[in-house]
Amino acid sequence: MTDDAPRARHVAIIMDGNGRWAKKRHLPRAMGHQRGVEAVRKLVRGAREFGLEALTIYAFSTENWRRPDEEISDLMALMKRFILSDLDEMADNGIRLKIIGDYRAFASDVVELIEGALARTADNTGTILAVALNYGSHDEIARAAAKAAAKGAVTPEAIEAELDTADLPPLDLLIRTSGEERLSNFLLWQAAYAELIFTEVLWPDFTAEHLGAALETFAQRERRYGGR
């Protein structure tokens, strides 16, 4: 990457393919999610090394409640374990945790852990790790529009100022793994001018090197924001 190439400040990832990763290996789905968490851990380290200002990951959507109860509780257990095992490292490395979506719908023990992690990292000034939990763009935009209306101005700027991501830099790059090419109700507003990269790599196999390659691709793209 040359010094004057555009650098991504904010990258978002739809972490897809945990189930297929496990199926290919005749392993339970939960194992795919478990390996998915390991990929998250490496990604957060990579994001910091690449100097990203913000990394937003889609961990649990408003639609994921439709999954079997057992899978939902596996995902909750993994999230709790991730906070318990990784919070110290993240806090020491200047990561600031942020949640987008309404995580208060989760069980009280999960909410408590999340709030502890938010408080512990609140004053950090390094990479922001924004985790989307019980998140859906339609819900986010509707909530933001209602808040903007209550303040008296439903303009794009007023709505944007009320989005869950209002304090993050503009989204530069959105990556989806596992070969699916859709946004699945993730950051629909924020993706208006983002570059999109779809990769066949299944989420548990995604590494910091894959992130680096995506950032190289981003640096080579020319963004025109509707101009010419």
Ligand code: FPP
């Ligand atoms: C998609 O794979 C993945 C998810 C629905 C959950 C993503 C969650 C994690 C990686 C772990 C939890 C995150 C944190 C922050 C600790 P899929 O099950 O839809 O895969 P498939 O499409 O191959 O079935």
